[in-house]
Amino acid sequence: MNPQSGQGARAAVLGAGSWGTTFAKVLVDAGCAVTLHARRPELARAISEDRENPDYLPGIRLPKGLRATADPAEALRAAELVVLAVPSQSLRDNLVQWAPLLPPDAVLLSLMKGIELGTTKRMSQVVCEITGAGPDRVAAMSGPNLAREIAEEQPAATVIACADQQRAEQLQAACHTPYFRPYTNPDLVGCELGGAVKNVIALACGITEGMGFGDNTRASLITRGLAETARLGAALGAEPTTFAGLAGLGDLVATCSSPLSRNRTFGEKLGRGMTVEQALQTTRQVAEGVKSCRSVLDLGRAHGVDMPLTEAVVRVCHEGVPAAQMVKEIMSREAKPE
Structure with a gap:
């Protein structure tokens, strides 16, 4: 160049x-x-x-x-x-x-x-x-x-x-x-992590959307998803400010909120009761979070990072846990300071 x-x-x-x-x-x-x-x-x-x-x-x-x-x-x-x-x-x-x-x-x-x-x-x-x-x-x-x-x-x-x-x-x-x-x-590390984890959080948002939940639920998932991403970023040496910017919050909000988002749309199908296989049959483009949620969770575990939303998405996408059970498990986690 x-x-x-x-x-x-x-x-x-x-x-x-x-x-x-x-x-x-x-x-x-x-x-x-x-x-x-x-x-x-x-x-x-x-x-x-x-x-x-x-x-x-x-x-x-x-x-x-x-x-x-x-x-x-x-x-x-x-x-x-x-x-x-x-x-x-x-x-x-x-x-x-x-x-x-x-x-x-x-x-x-x-x-x-x-x-x-x-x-x-x-x-x-x-x-x-x-x-x-x-x-x-x-x-x-x-x-x-x-x-x-x-x-x-x-x-x-x-x-x-x-x-x-x-x-x-x-x-x-x-x-x-x-x-x-x-x-x-x-900050290459932070930008790439933001882009990868937001797909997983968008699946969670889509699942709750498909179940009929509204804006409070989505806002809560976006906010806690951002915290989850930032924790992983801190463990891998990313700059904290990256997650408040376009590659963090900006990408997360768009992907979790828009019907154009493949991951959110895929999650909606799961929330309405489709299996992963059924949802895949109705999807032409790749919803990256469906596969990457497992590797994101593996990365978190390798660095001792607690990633409850990612873990919940993995359970729905790869372990056959019903969406309603996922929400119940998230909401019944131990109470603690933000």
């Missing part, structure tokens, strides 16, 4: 789901030359020729400058910025295939919000492990970024987290548009 500015950068976006496609649009609108990699050739053709992603963003007109391809080598050729936008639990397998194709000096930006099952690694840690990139070349984006609203050019803000401030500023310039305002933050 241009050492003075990220504007005009050559970018590859790997993953043509709703957020990957939306962020590719943002980059084009900010002046970058962008190639989007779609796994299926027919989807790549629709994006390139019809200017629409009919599977994930129907009705959204995509800019003429956005190219799409099903060939990862073509997408990555001479890319200065590589954006990773695949489901978090598939990152490792995808990166193993893509790593030999990555330009050696490209900046790697993760849009993924999850903790890897088995290893409990954050997405940036997986990226560094597989690619050999140093932490100065790896960044993450997090914030209240519901894809369709941004694709519709509704005003939104986000956080770009990177240990290298100059890289963060280059990325900031590369995606700054009249409707999308990025901030920088050096």
